[in-house]
Amino acid sequence: MAREAYITGVGQSEVGVRLPRHPLLLTLDAAKEAIAEAGLTFEQIDGVFSFPGKSHGYLAFSPVGTDEVIEALGIKSKWQMGGLEQPAQLSAIGMAAWAVKEGICRHVLCYRTVYEAGGMADPATYMPARPDTVSGASQWTSPFWATSAACWTAQYAARHVHKYGLTREQLGQIAINGSKNAMLNPNARAITKEELTLDKYMSARMISTPLCLYDCDRFSDASTVVIVSAGDALDEIRCEPIRIAAMSGSVDRYSWDQVEWPAAYDAGPDLWARTDYTAADVDTAQFYDGFAFLPITWLEALGFCGKGEGGRFIEGGTRIARDGELPLNTAGGQLGAGRLHGFGFAHEAVTQLRGKAGARQIPGDPRVAVATSGGGPLAAALLLAKD
Amino acid sequence: MRLPRPRPKLDQENSAFWTGGAEGKLRIVRCGDCGNYTHPPRILCRHCQSENVSAEPVAGTGVIDTFTVNHQPWAKDLPVPYVIARVALDGVPGVYLTTNIVNCPVEAVGFGDPVRVVFEEQDGVFYPLFEKAD
Ligand SMILES: [Zn+2]
Numbered sequence: 233m234a235r236e237a238y239i240t241g242v243g244q245s246e247v248g249v250r251l252p253r254h255p256l257l258l259t260l261d262a263a264k265e266a267i268a269e270a271g272l273t274f275e276q277i278d279g280v281f282s283f284p285g286k287s288h289g290y291l292a293f294s295p296v297g298t299d300e301v302i303e304a305l306g307i308k309s310k311w312q313m314g315g316l317e318q319p320a321q322l323s324a325i326g327m328a329a330w331a332v333k334e335g336i337c338r339h340v341l342c343y344r345t346v347y348e349a350g351g352m353a354d355p356a357t358y359m360p361a362r363p364d365t366v367s368g369a370s371q372w373t374s375p376f377w378a379t380s381a382a383c384w385t386a387q388y389a390a391r392h393v394h395k396y397g398l399t400r401e402q403l404g405q406i407a408i409n410g411s412k413n414a415m416l417n418p419n420a421r422a423i424t425k426e427e428l429t430l431d432k433y434m435s436a437r438m439i440s441t442p443l444c445l446y447d448c449d450r451f452s453d454a455s456t457v458v459i460v461s462a463g464d465a466l467d468e469i470r471c472e473p474i475r476i477a478a479m480s481g482s483v484d485r486y487s488w489d490q491v492e493w494p495a496a497y498d499a500g501p502d503l504w505a506r507t508d509y510t511a512a513d514v515d516t517a518q519f520y521d522g523f524a525f526l527p528i529t530w531l532e533a534l535g536f537c538g539k540g541e542g543g544r545f546i547e548g549g550t551r552i553a554r555d556g557e558l559p560l561n562t563a564g565g566q567l568g569a570g571r572l573h574g575f576g577f578a579h580e581a582v583t584q585l586r587g588k589a590g591a592r593q594i595p596g597d598p599r600v601a602v603a604t605s606g607g608g609p610l611a612a613a614l615l616l617a618k619d
Numbered sequence: 620m621r622l623p624r625p626r627p628k629l630d631q632e633n634s635a636f637w638t639g640g641a642e643g644k645l646r647i648v649r650c651g652d653c654g655n656y657t658h659p660p661r662i663l664c665r666h667c668q669s670e671n672v673s674a675e676p677v678a679g680t681g682v683i684d685t686f687t688v689n690h691q692p693w694a695k696d697l698p699v700p701y702v703i704a705r706v707a708l709d710g711v712p713g714v715y716l717t718t719n720i721v722n723c724p725v726e727a728v729g730f731g732d733p734v735r736v737v738f739e740e741q742d743g744v745f746y747p748l749f750e751k752a753d
Pocket of ligand 1: 667668
């Protein structure tokens with residue numbers, strides 16, 4: 233137990249589009265909820281981890297730094313960490329697990345705060361000056377007007393279409409499933425107002441083939457907090473702890489165009505190499521869907537189906553529905569519940585394992601969930617278990 | 620009027636790539652010791668860590684490895700649709716370039732199509748674009 237890491241509290245602020253509430257206050261809202269759920273106080277938090285910490289170049293992407301959270305919430309921290317140089321969003325939770333397993337921290341507050349919708353409403357404060365010069369990784373894509381991750385992801389999706397026959401009708405099931413589940417998620421009301429139909433999906437305008445408007449998540453404003461606690465600190469909490477049974481990450485090259493497939497295909501097998509659980513044990517999957525193609529890569533990478541079979545796995549949507557064999561993105565995912573940028577998947581996995589998902593709760597007594605994050609060259613996965 | 624392309628900030632690593640078009644050459648960093656190519660360009664070989672590297676001209680032909688037809692105007696006045704492709708360069712194993720396929724309708728682009736480089740110059744930067752070769 234001492235060497236184990238558990239998720240104890242989870243919390244989420246209001247999720248909206250152009251929320252007037254300051255992003256630091258959204259972080260406070262989510263933190264208060266998570267701390268209360270864990271049965272802790274801010275005085276007991278001794279670590280603050282985030283992905284990616286404060287993004288000074290593009291403030292709306294990540295407006296709140298770990299130092300600000302420590303300062304503003306009165307936390308006495310032993311360790312802080314934020315930065316883009318991690319294998320995708322959920323790696324912040326993975327790093328927190330390491331910290332508690334090492335005995336460096338007892339209760340770590342992990343958060344992801346986004347303000348991309350609100351930032352657009354206040355460009356003077358949150359938006360960078362229009363970049364007419366580019367450097368770093370973006371110099372290999374932006375000069376060709378491959379400006380968005382939508383274009384980069386589309387290239388992988390198009391290869392899947394070409395090589396394995398993925399169809400738009402199959403791909404559409406990710407967004408349709410997300411919208412159905414979002415309708416039952418009170419935190420998704422600002423994002424999804426009605427169920428998406430296949431007709432509406434098929435007639436939507438294209439963004440970057442084969443990805444249409446509904447295959448791309450929507451900028452939103454929100455904060456999600458996850459508390460990670462040490463196995464030998466569980467006597468201090470008052471909630472059902474969820475064990476981080478395994479975690480994996482993958483970074484090959486930080487080049488979207490120099491790798492054959494997204495990094496998920498490496499992180500998937502690694503996750504199973506670190507646990508006795510298998511894909512057959514998973515009761516619900518929360519797969520990063522910043523773009524609808526990405527859950528297909530995770531389904532294949534984690535062995536829920538063979539490589540190239542993801543389209544057929546989701547066909548018709550029954551397997552991934554709430555009452556299907558692998559309920560997927562039960563809170564709506566980012567397509568249905570907003571671009572919470574990764575942390576929403578861990579939040580929902582814990583909520584489902586605790587049986588607290590209300591109208592969208594999956595049947596039975598789910599005991600194992602997997603949550604993933606990342607696209608392109610970055611991937612991170614967490615396996616969560618109720619022991 | 621063409622919308623100016625975002626301009627790469629030239630430095631020690633990338634200048635040969637972005638200016639090779641002045642002589643009509645597509646230049647990719649190659650190792651003088653092991654012979655392998657490194658892209659994006661670096662001041663060392665990513666295969667054997669040798670510092671004996673230089674940007675050498677390559678054939679400038681290749682095939683379309685994957686592509687997307689982009690319909691979203693990501694900048695004001697950006698004409699759409701256009702093709703973003705990943706080109707696998709002939710004779711340069713393991714190196715791909717993200718680029719645009721130009722001088723043909725977007726419907727004419729397909730997987731495996733042979734392509735050749737054409738340069739578009741803008742204030743001293745030569746953007747390697749590709750057109751169909753057959
Ligand atoms: Zn070498």
